[in-house]
Amino acid sequence: MSSVRKEIEELRKIIEQAKLGGGLEAIKKQHEQGKLTARERLELLFDEGKYVELDMLVTHRATEFGMSERKAYGDGVVTAFGRVNGRHVVAIAQDFTFMGGSVGEMHAAKIVKAMQIALSVGVPIVFLNDSGGARIQEGVDSLKGYGEIFYMNVMASGSVPQIAVIMGPCAGGAVYSPALMDFIIMVSKTSYMFITGPRVVKAALGEEVTEYELGGAEIHASKSGVAHFVARDDREAIEIVKKLLLYLPSNSLELPPRIDTGDDPFREEPYLNNIVPEDPSKPYNMYEIILRVFDRDTFFEVQKDFAKNAIIGFARLDGYSVCVVANNPMFYMGSLDIDSSDKIARFVRFCDAFNLPIITFVDTPGFLPGTAQEHRGIIRHGAKIVYAYAEATVPKLTVIVRKAYGGAYIAMGSRHLGADFVVAWPTAEIAVMGPEAAAEIIWRKQLQSVQDEEERKKLLQKLAEEYRAKLATPYFTASRGYIDAIIEPAQTRKVLVEALNLFITKRDVRFRPPKKHGLIPL
Numbered sequence: 268m269s270s271v272r273k274e275i276e277e278l279r280k281i282i283e284q285a286k287l288g289g290g291l292e293a294i295k296k297q298h299e300q301g302k303l304t305a306r307e308r309l310e311l312l313f314d315e316g317k318y319v320e321l322d323m324l325v326t327h328r329a330t331e332f333g334m335s336e337r338k339a340y341g342d343g344v345v346t347a348f349g350r351v352n353g354r355h356v357v358a359i360a361q362d363f364t365f366m367g368g369s370v371g372e373m374h375a376a377k378i379v380k381a382m383q384i385a386l387s388v389g390v391p392i393v394f395l396n397d398s399g400g401a402r403i404q405e406g407v408d409s410l411k412g413y414g415e416i417f418y419m420n421v422m423a424s425g426s427v428p429q430i431a432v433i434m435g436p437c438a439g440g441a442v443y444s445p446a447l448m449d450f451i452i453m454v455s456k457t458s459y460m461f462i463t464g465p466r467v468v469k470a471a472l473g474e475e476v477t478e479y480e481l482g483g484a485e486i487h488a489s490k491s492g493v494a495h496f497v498a499r500d501d502r503e504a505i506e507i508v509k510k511l512l513l514y515l516p517s518n519s520l521e522l523p524p525r526i527d528t529g530d531d532p533f534r535e536e537p538y539l540n541n542i543v544p545e546d547p548s549k550p551y552n553m554y555e556i557i558l559r560v561f562d563r564d565t566f567f568e569v570q571k572d573f574a575k576n577a578i579i580g581f582a583r584l585d586g587y588s589v590c591v592v593a594n595n596p597m598f599y600m601g602s603l604d605i606d607s608s609d610k611i612a613r614f615v616r617f618c619d620a621f622n623l624p625i626i627t628f629v630d631t632p633g634f635l636p637g638t639a640q641e642h643r644g645i646i647r648h649g650a651k652i653v654y655a656y657a658e659a660t661v662p663k664l665t666v667i668v669r670k671a672y673g674g675a676y677i678a679m680g681s682r683h684l685g686a687d688f689v690v691a692w693p694t695a696e697i698a699v700m701g702p703e704a705a706a707e708i709i710w711r712k713q714l715q716s717v718q719d720e721e722e723r724k725k726l727l728q729k730l731a732e733e734y735r736a737k738l739a740t741p742y743f744t745a746s747r748g749y750i751d752a753i754i755e756p757a758q759t760r761k762v763l764v765e766a767l768n769l770f771i772t773k774r775d776v777r778f779r780p781p782k783k784h785g786l787i788p789l
């Protein structure tokens with residue numbers, strides 16, 4: 268055998284060895300837990316399973332606590348680039364089979380290098396987390412590594428999309444890398460995230476709780492709002508990543524790809540003419556509007572089980588990738604509370620950062636009243652929606668479906684915060700507050716003078732109707748030019764398609780005072 272052939276044989280052996288990560292026994296254990304290995308996950312992510320691996324031969328250089336004898340190529344993480352749906356992506360997959368995917372100095376250095384590459388060429392970062400956290404044997408070197416990963420997450424924020432998938436443990440300070448990224452997908456039953464685990468919780472508070480009760484996928488998707496998507500298994504989690512990437516540009520300087528969805532842009536939907544009930548206190552299904560207005564089968568909901576009084580998600584309109592924001596009258600009548608404010612504001616900022624037009628459907632009686640909300644800071648949280656919409660420079664199109672009262676009218680993508688195109692359905696009610704509440708204040712004395720309870724109710728009803736007819740009607744708002752048109756609901760899709768095609772080339776010509784950065788009320 269020639270020496271070159273020998274060298275090649277040797278390289279092949281090393282690569283085979285490297286691909287085993289922490290070894291066959293650990294791979295078997297990983298599979299028994301229902302988890303795939305780092306490389307199996309990457310094969311599912313990248314087109315045709317092909318990718319270019321970086322730093323495959325990196326090893327750690329720790330010496331304490333037997334570390335000199337405990338080495339594996341790759342140091343517990345696979346970093347790579349390749350194509351997803353034909354476009355370049357950088358991916359990081361922690362390899363639990365070597366030392367539980369724990370983060371040491373060199374493990375972190377690989378991650379930081381991969382992120383730097385993604386940032387320098389402007390491609391999304393996908394981070395598949397499966398790790399026992401900071402590598403205990405490496406002390407502060409490990410913490411330095413985490414610090415540098417967080418720093419890169421912040422540098423990449425708003426520049427390239429960052430998607431985190433949690434496919435195993437993610438505990439302690441380690442949670443802050445995913446938390447700094449744009450989307451978190453958690454795998455049901457095999458992943459959890461928390462700052463302090465069950466043992467510390469028991470010691471500190473006497474509470475008995477399992478990992479999954481504390482920070483499993485379902486909890487984070489419905490209660491904390493930390494997770495944006497839940498997947499049944501690793502395979503589905505990767506499918507969600509791929510789907511999500513389809514709606515996004517590679518970086519903040521590009522437009523998202525437009526695709527031909529084959530749906531008629533001028534399709535009318537007569538069903539929508541009857542969707543809003545006669546009785547304004549009755550809810551209806553906002554999803555029916557969304558599904559009928561956007562291109563067929565393109566609505567992709569985000570955080571669907573969290574703060575259900577608001578709906579957010581991606582969709583396509585005439586093939587353009589857009590963001591959808593809507594109130595959901597099925598929950599708290601579509602009121603805005605703390606969680607829905609955070610949900611909407613964060614999404615609006617994401618869409619603005621990545622050049623995705625925002626289409627808003629409004630039906631909200633206002634911000635949710637009560638001590639629980641006030642004491643937890645609805646003022647601070649509600650302000651985020653106002654801030655996010657006002658700051659956004661992407662095309663902003665708004666449809667007022669029914670209620671748009673008070674501060675919530677302004678917050679939900681109103682003309683006054685810079686919306687480019689606002690239309691109302693004839694069912695719209697736009698005013699400082701609901702007609703009943705308004706009548707009770709304006710005509711308080713007159714109402715108090717009526718002794719008979721029934722008579723007073725009747726009078727209130729009459730006065731409320733008068734207020735509704737004169738001020739809460741969309742025709743009053745239209746007369747001021749605050750909305751551009753009152754449209755027949757059936758024509759919503761075609762009107763939005765026309766508007767989107769016009770505003771897609773919008774240039775931001777607003778005066779912006781010089782500053783380092785604004786101060787969104789966090």
Ligand code: HXC
Nearest residue numbers: 366367369398399400401402403404413436438439440441
């Ligand atoms: C070094 C680790 C490790 C870690 C796991 N391993 N976590 N080695 N540092 N952080 C090793 C184990 O020793 C074991 O090695 C192998 O990985 C597999 O782990 P198992 O325990 O056998 O797996 P499992 O039963 O599935 O349990 C997984 C686990 C558990 C729940 C993650 O390993 C665990 O509790 N690890 C410690 C977690 C932790 O406290 N990390 C520090 C958190 S603080 P062998 O040799 O047996 O195969 C933190 C702060 C970050 O991360 C700060 C950033 C700012």
